[in-house]
Amino acid sequence: MDQAKIRNVAIIAHVDHGKTTLVDKLFEQSGMFSAHGGSTERLMDSMDIEQERGITITSKSGGFRYNDFYINIIDTPGHADFGGQVERVLKMACGAILVVDAQEGPMPQTFFVLKKALALDIPIIVAINKIDKPAARPEWVLDQVFDLFVKLEAPDDILDFPVVYVSAKEGYALRDPEDEARDMAPLLEMITEELPPPAGDAHGPFQLLISSLDYSPFLGRLAIGKITNGSVQINDAVVLSRRDGQLEPTRISKIYKFEKNEKIPVEQASCGDIIAVAGMDSVTVGETFTSKENPLPLEPIAIDPPTISMNFIPNDSPFAGQEGTYVTSRHIGDRLRKETLSDVALHVEDLTDRVGFKVSGRGELHLSILIETMRREGYELQVTRPQVIYHTDAAGKVTEPYEEVTIDVSEEFSGVVIDKLNQRKGKMVNMLKMDGGLTRIIFHIPTRGLLGYRSEFMTDTQGMGMMNYVFHEYGPYCGELKNRHNGAMVSMEKNCVSIAYALANLQERGTLFIGAGEKIYAGQIIGENSRSATLKVNPAKGKKLSNVRSSGADDAVVLTQPRRMTLEDCIAWINDDELVEITPENIRLRKMTMSK
Incomplete structure (x- = not known):
């Protein structure tokens, strides 16, 4: 494929703003489903948990042809707890589509993903989605998006971003809200016109930065990334540059390109292609496959540190071993270490005071999805209450993570929400009147203060409130905090x-x-x-x-x-002297010290 005709595009947005539905419609517009007589809803959400919850958990690559162009689409998670996925796959993109809800406007995760994209200096198309909503206000949203770009100090060339108005649900895009609705062609044309082809020298030394991992039962681990220089063929001898600078020789045994949501085997690939390669089982995210004759390692991917940790320990309850297939600490440890190879935001350490592992991640949802995945695979284990990860600043003072929480709630419930967040050491930084009798409240609150609050929030607002959060900064330790008042x-x-x-x-x-x-x-x-x-x-x-x-x-x-109680409810509910027992069939709560 001519390098000038390739477009590598990341789809970034806040959770539930319509990224995956938008990708479905782009696939349909390309004509890729014509031979099959229809499409699959949320094609890129391949995991069972993603289908059930309606959220994207892991980033995925897909591709299709449009006219003379080949467009690689990178679908990213929208939830803050999976931000590590967004950070690494943006390295493969040469441009991004920022999807924003035409009613809600920019939300906390919009800020986060846009900040990461601007740090890489990639051009951005703003897609204002869901313009078919009765309460849509695209002009107001556009102003808010522009203010967000200014707040993040975007350079002048990126500030002049192109805008497209979209209804992914209905399957059309408009360059102007007054245009007649047809199909997704205006967005596809904007991708080919406004976003650049991938940079790099197709004749230079081979470089492939590993941004993601997959697994094949026949070939083992597959390393996924974009070729930033040179080209590669099957059986080429290359070296793998480790994070510590060590070079290990290997050979590329298989190459795949992405078409639709499938991997298609090919004989060779060149600069600008997003590919998956087989050849070394120990490869991890952030390492570089490069030329053996002229090795040029790329800078490893930097990832924001985790903020929450939990202890994963073998089940020792009276019902231990009755429902699970993998029950020993060795089984649990092997599974957790396997997960760290593909999830760079996850850290695993051995416990020193007992058998088990300290697992650190981005938030409760990040860790609970891992636990749920292990449970479905037949693992049996116990977990402790989540703990925040404290830091010590240059002055020797203890600091803790703070979140920026954005809450949209009916005016009648705003008082009780503000009161509860104040009790949890939150500090209100803004309060806005919204359309439809809603109030938007923005708090900065210690991460500890949010543990277990979501279910309480839904009760207080009769299930009608919306709460989103994103990591803000490390701030001063705010003292003792008690979230649960019932025994x-x-x-x-x-x-x-x-x-x-x-x-x-x-x-x-x-x-x-x-x-x-x-x-x-x-x-x-x-x-x-x-x-x-x-x-x-x-x-x-x-x-x-x-x-x-x-x-x-x-x-x-x-x-x-x-x-x-769901798994998330249980994790949020327990105190320090309690455990959640997880098996493939049941989730139980128990005291850490058993009665004799």
Whole structure:
């Protein structure tokens, strides 16, 4: 392919602003589905968890032909917890499409991804999406986007960004809001006209910076990146430049290019192509494949450090080993280290005081997705409460991570939200009136203050609020912070089955997490106490019967529907002396020290 006819484009945006749907429509416009008689919705969201949650978790590459051009599309996550994915894959892009909701405007993650794109000095097309919304206000959004570019000190040439108005759901793009809607051709034409081809010398020494990893059951690890110089063929002898500068010889055994969301084997590739190569199982993100005769390593990818850590330990509950396939610390350690090879924002260390691992990541969602993935693969483990990672500044003072939280909520709920965030040591920095009776509140709050708040926020706003956050900075330690004010109901009965009669009495003391007929062990948390103290209970206590009093003499027991906790709910709920037990079949809460 002629290098001048290649366009490598990253799609960046805040979560749920329509990136993946936009990619689907670009694929459709290229005609790639004509032979199949239709398209697949959210084609790039290939993981089961992505399909279920409707979010992009891992960045992916795809490609298609448009006229004489070949356009490589890089779909990126929109959630702040997966920002490490965005940082590394932007290295492959020669331009970016910034997708912004036509009603909401720029949100916290918009700021984050735009900042990363501007740091690489790549040109940007602004796509104002969802203009078919009844409450769309594209002119206001455009002003807000321009202000964001100015705030991030974008250079003059990038400040003069092209704009396209899009409805990805309906499948059309407009250069001007007054134009007649047709298809996605205006956006595709803008990509070929406004974004440059990849730079580099096709005849120079070979260079390929590894930005992502994949796995093939036949070939092992596949390294994905953009060729920034030279060309490569199958069986070429090259060297791999490690992060420490060490050079290791290897041979390229397979080369793939991306077409649609599939990898297509090819014999060779040249400067500007985004490819996947096989040849070395130990390759990791940030390393460089380069010429053996004239090795020129590229600068490794710098990634923002993690802010949250959790301990992953083997399951030692009375039910340990009954439901999982991989249960030992060796199994868990091997799986975690495998994950770090593809997720550069994840750090894993061995614990020194017990068997297990300290796993550090970008946020609760980042780590909970990893736990859920392991659970579905058959792993059984326990995790501790998330802890923030403290730093010490030059003056010797302890600092902790702070988040910028943006909340859109009805005016009637703004008071309780502000009060709760103030209790969690948050500081309000802005408050704006929005259309439709909404208020936008912006807080700077310690990361610790957000742990466990989301479910409380949804309750306070009757499920109608929107909360987004992004890492802000490391700031001064704000002192002790207590997020949970209720104690736990803990079973004191060993290996029993819960009985409706006992639960009916217990539900008056708090909120139950279990129903009748469930297996329970001593030390397992079965509910939340309405008071702050820990309450030891017997969920298996039955009614005493005699020849005077029969089982049918009383009214039938009526149980309130238990509060079923998701994995994220459990992680956010527990205290320092509690654990979440995760198996392929169940998620349980327990005390760290078991009752004897």
